[in-house]
Amino acid sequence: MKRATTTIQKKGMFLNKLCPNVEKEEDSNVEQLPPVYPVHNSEQQWDEMAPVLGMKFTNPTKLKQCLTNYAVKHGYDLWYEKNDKNKLLVKCCKDKEPTCPFRLWAPWTREERTFQIKSLKSSHKCGRVFKIGLVTYKWIGKQYFNILLENPRLSLRKMKSQISRTYNIIVSIGQCRNAKKFALSEIEGTLKEPYSRLWDYGIEIKRANLGSTMNMEVDYTLDGSLVSKRLYVCFKGVRDGIYKGELLVAVGRDANSNMFPLAWVVVTVENKETWKWFLDLLMDDIDRGNGNGLTLISDGHKGLIEAIKERVPHDENILCARHILANFNTRDFQEEGVFCDAVENGILESFNAEIVQARHKPTITMLEDIRVYVM
Ligand SMILES: [Zn+2]
Incomplete structure (x- = not known):
């Protein structure tokens, strides 16, 4: 334990030596940096964001976003005493006496190209306010x-x-x-090309296929431009087809044993959060409250299994294994030994082949390939 602390102090010294331009913390009354520096996750829910000692941010916008969310969540009247491209010094309650002990210091470290919270007094003595200065x-x-x-x-x-x-x-x-x-x-x-076109594409899909769902969520890039973070597509015609039969999520089977891809998503990362998002949209679309049997086949992705536990927990209507088809990869679930008789049909393989070719194309081209294939 002691040894770990020493290493960190050394690392801190090393950093200071390497970045002579970084303004040194003048207040020496600081807590020790933790052994592992947490990296800020901008995918986190807004109300779970909080500054943590040692936490790193890729740019000041993300740090300020985190601080604003934290201030909003707790009603803290934070303000920036120093705020420029090299440093951020944050305090609480500007004009009140006595002021809050909260204090956060985060300089820019050039070598790592991150803002890091180098000192933090995280306690507050203030009462909740409802007008938050950081909210712009x-x-x-x-x-x-x-x-x-x-x-x-x-x-x-x-x-x-x-x-x-x-x-x-x-x-x-x-x-x-x-x-x-x-x-x-x-x-x-x-919303830069091709993302603005992607949005137009979604509007056209909804116009031409009334009742279809296309949901796009956007995010900021480092240069401040907007990009599509993830998108979800489910056609009404396809969705209605499954009401007559059982259901495989992502791949549906109708009364004539015809199988078809049901809904598909494009995400930048596959994790629990994206899978929860996908499941929520899908469950809305297929109106699972109607008691139809639900068969979920999965490739065993951890995030997905956790998402299913949370979003479709212990549902009596779920037959077979509580899994979902993730990557349309038949080999994966053969290995897992999870079978439904619906899987015998070779459609998954051909759909997979279709996806494999399409997935390397630009998003709209890929979506169009899938759409044409589904038709
Ligand atoms: Zn405070």
């Missing part, structure tokens, strides 16, 4: 990208009351106006 119209706008993508006509009044319900904070109509303007202009202007 841009922060509000970002929370509304996906909502405004779905409903660009959302009224400012509705937005304001939604925000107070969801986040338990007070924002002004003016902030909402700016936030909406910001979000819509980002969506239109910054």
Whole structure:
């Protein structure tokens, strides 16, 4: 234990030596850095975000996003005493006496190209506030990208009351106006090719196949532009076909034993969060409350199995194994020994072959290949 601490101190010294330009922490009353530096996960739920000593951020925007979410969640009136491209010094309760002990110091480290929380006093003595200084119209706008993508006509009044319900904070109509303007202009202007075309594609799918679902979520890149983080497609015609028979998630079988791909997703990472998102959308789409048998076959991905446990827990309607077909890879689930008679049909293999060819193509081309194949 002692040895680990020594190593870290050495590493800290090493870093300081390497980055003479980084402003040194003037307040020596700091906690020790933990042995393993946590890396901030921007995929985390907004209300689980909190600054942790030693945590690294790839850019100041992510650090500020984390701090704003943390402030909103707890009603902390944080403010930036120093705020430039090389450092961030954060305190709590600017004009109140006595001020809160909270203090966070995060300089930029050039070698690692990260912002790291080098010192942190995380305790507070303040009471909850409802007007959070760190909340900017841009922060509000970002929370509304996906909502405004779905409903660009959302009224400012509705937005304001939604925000107070969801986040338990007070924002002004003016902030909402700016936030909406910001979000819509980002969506239109910054959603770069080919992602803006991807969105148009989704609108066209919904227009031409009434009742179909196409859900796209967006995220920021390092340069601040918007990209599609993940997207989900389920055609109404395909979905309706499965009501007559049993169901394989992702691959459905109708009353004539014809099998067809049911819904598919494009995600940047395969993890528990993306699988929960996929399952939620799929369960909505297939209205699983109607008591139809559900057969889920999986490739055994850990994130997926956890997601199923959470989202489709111990459902009596689930026949066969509680698994889901993940990568359309027949070899994977043969190895696992999970079989449904529905799998005997070679469609999975041919669908897999189709995917294998299509997956190397640009997103729209791939989606079109799958769509044409499904038709
Ligand atoms: Zn405080």
